[in-house]
Amino acid sequence: MIHPTLTAYLVVSALLFGLGFFGVLLRKNTLIIYLCLELMLVASMVALVAFSRFNGTLDGDVFVFFVLTIAAAEVAVGLALIVALFRRRHTVQVEELNFLKH
Amino acid sequence: MTDTFFTLFATLTVVSAALVVVHKNAVNAAMCFLLSLVGVAGLFVLLDAYLLAFVLLLVYAGAVVSLFLFIIMLLDTRPEEQKPFRLMTVAGATLGGALLLVCGSSLFARAQFSGASAVEPVGAALKPYAEQLFTTYLLPVQVVGFLLLAAMLGVVVLSRKYEKTEGAS
Known part of the structure; x- marks a missing residue:
């Protein structure tokens, strides 16, 4: 038996997503931007599990599995890219990484 | 509780x-x-x-x-030093945040989500997961496995050190 409503879970999810979104927009450190990206993924997972629980299906839960797998692969590749970038440019601040700008 | x-x-x-x-x-x-x-x-x-x-x-x-x-x-x-934001940025963020708040509150005001809490928990046991993953979602599982392999190879290639080979004897 569960007492908090679906709306409560969705509000938590929306707050998490909003925080991650603003983190991506406002921060300058590439690593923290990446962390905030992960925060948005986690927010979508909360929404998926809540919908799945309140509708009595398993599809959302299984989808969370796939999101987790993709997120793990993404983190590995993204951090390798950041390390490669740092090796070349010796910085991870986004305003200094402008060498693709014309 | x-x-x-x-x-x-x-x-x-x-x-x-x-x-x-x-x-x-x-x-x-x-x-x-x-x-x-x-x-x-x-x-x-x-x-x-x-x-x-x-x-x-x-x-x-x-x-x-x-x-x-x-x-x-x-x-x-x-640690980064945060520059103060420009007035345009502050105005845009305030406007965007207000719009988001209005959209969200109107959505949650008219949504009727809270009627379905009497459903039994399907995701509590392990068996349904296995059943779903090996029947309905078999192809996605295979694709994800391939993706993990590709990611692994990609990371190996990305993190290798490439030395300049010209001039080497």
């Missing part, structure tokens, strides 16, 4: 997520992300998704955050 735990975990999640965004130090931000994940795992337990809570802690808190901490300490970045 469940309400108390929900409030606790939701507050933990949101407050530590806010700390991730505002912390100057990257190591502290990663630690706050870890705390936020603990809160999310608690929410999963309240939603009767025990396996997912366990896997979230294992994969995210165990692997992803420790990888992040490793890279943060490897790169040894200095």
Whole structure:
């Protein structure tokens, strides 16, 4: 038996997503931007599990599995890219990484 | 009882997520992300998704955050100095935030979600997961396996050191 409503879970999810979104927009450190990206993924997972629980299906839960797998692969590749970038440019601040700008 | 735990975990999640965004130090931000994940795992337990809570802690808190901490300490970045925002940025952010608030509140005001809490928890047991993953979602599982292989090879290629070979005897 569960007492908090679906709306409560969705509000938590929306707050998490909003925080991650603003983190991506406002921060300058590439690593923290990446962390905030992960925060948005986690927010979508909360929404998926809540919908799945309140509708009595398993599809959302299984989808969370796939999101987790993709997120793990993404983190590995993204951090390798950041390390490669740092090796070349010796910085991870986004305003200094402008060498693709014309 | 469940309400108390929900409030606790939701507050933990949101407050530590806010700390991730505002912390100057990257190591502290990663630690706050870890705390936020603990809160999310608690929410999963309240939603009767025990396996997912366990896997979230294992994969995210165990692997992803420790990888992040490793890279943060490897790169040894200095704390950033935040420049003050321009007036245009502040005005745009305020307008966007207000619009988002209006949209969200109107959505949640007319939504009727709270009628379906009498459904039995399907995600509590392990067997339905296995059944779904090996019947309905068999092809996605194979594709994800291939993706993991591709990601692994990609990381190996990315993190190799390429030396200039011309002129070498």
